[in-house]
Amino acid sequence: MKRFFKNLFGSEEVAEESFSTLGVDMHSHILPGLDDGSDSLERSLELVQVMKSLGYHKLIMTPHIMSDFYRNTPEGIREKLALLQNAVKEAGIEMELACAAEYYLDEGFLEKLDTGQELLTFGDNYILFETSFLNEPLNLREAIFKMRSKGYKPVLAHPERYTYFYGKFDNLVELREQGVLFQPNLNSLTGYYSAGAKNIVEKLIDNGMVDFLGSDTHGLKHTDSLQRVLSSKYLSKAFALPLRNSQL
Template identity: 60%
Template sequence: MSFFSKLFGESAPPAEAASLAALEVDMHSHLLPGLDDGAETPEQAVELLRQLQGLGYRKLIMTPHVMGDFYRNTPEGIRGALAALESAAAKAGITGLELDCAAEYYLDEHFGRRLEQPESLLTFGGARRLLLFETSYINEPFNLNESIFNMQAAGYQPVLAHPERYTYLYGRFEELERLREQGVMLQVNLNSLAGYYSGGAKRVAEKLIDAGLVDLLGTDTHHTKHLDTLRTKTLAMPYLAKALALPLLNNTL
């Protein structure tokens, strides 16, 4: 029986089938402890690393929030937290798991100033300079198009985090199509497929997958509840197989 037959058949999947190894790389998580609303302690972070490795990941690109005066994370602070977590992981006996960092930038009045100072931004994907950003979930940012243009003009590849969660875009799917045509990569959260955030997010995620508009999948892990949902619900969702069949970029990072 094939992997996907086991994973998505009528019977409960065996433990060994619960793997996201095909993705290889998770490029959106909040595991670096003490930097945002994700892991609070090194011990919590190490446990999350173990669980993600158990799900099949070989590399984790951790992306703490950078948001106005609330999460005032800097590249130096983020890299320092990464080095500390690498040390804690090694002491805990975790091997074969590559750790890296970038950031998730909130599109606010501070972002434009950061864009003018390249040393203040953390990207992923090497020379592709992928820049992960998010917006308000409710209010459409007035400077969205301008910010995208400025990112591209500065040599960055914009990646919009979890577009399925922005309620201001509900009923406006053509706007997501336009953003993709404009050159913005779209990253869907895996747990959206299980309705973890809302029924609306689930529907938009499925529609994005059906339209082939998803470039990256991320766990957006903050805590163990996210991984519990991933194991017990998301892995059994039929749309996961559809998503994994897309030409995703995760395993190229």
């Protein structure tokens, strides 16, 4: 059931009850002790429980992999996944847990592509990647070409947060035409990150340029904000798009 509320102009708008329409979150930093997300198994358990209360039944957790800061490996990530899976089972929480990664587009990532190293993907060989928020990488198109030539389906994490796209929406259209899928962050719908990010995510939704929606949960501050997202009129508009979350 959806809730209705009056906006400032007196007209009715729809508020979602939960994120059960999505069901699956494919971008978070809930695995313990791997990056700037959860710092303990206890906090990870708490976050899993909160995500369940928000309507999710599956979490695909995506720790950062960055050459300079977070040198995570598939083996290390799977080890923490198994640890959390056991803890969730012991706690009696019904939640399916899986892992992938959020790859930072740097030379280390390109080297992994060139040398055929194992990369953590989700779903239909989707690979989640991010870039600098301020400066467009000179090798962005090269990396996209390499990912696709290796059989990966590139998913750009939070495209609305890259300031180098502000005022250049056509560049996002161009990336999509090159085969890049887009995953905005849900909290951008409330202006959590910035007014600019909110403007871009609304434009992406208006133009049908959203393939996945992710929570990008690092901690309780993000899950608290997700409660406010449920009242966003753009959330209902996004849910009307052919999102791929439920297929994962």
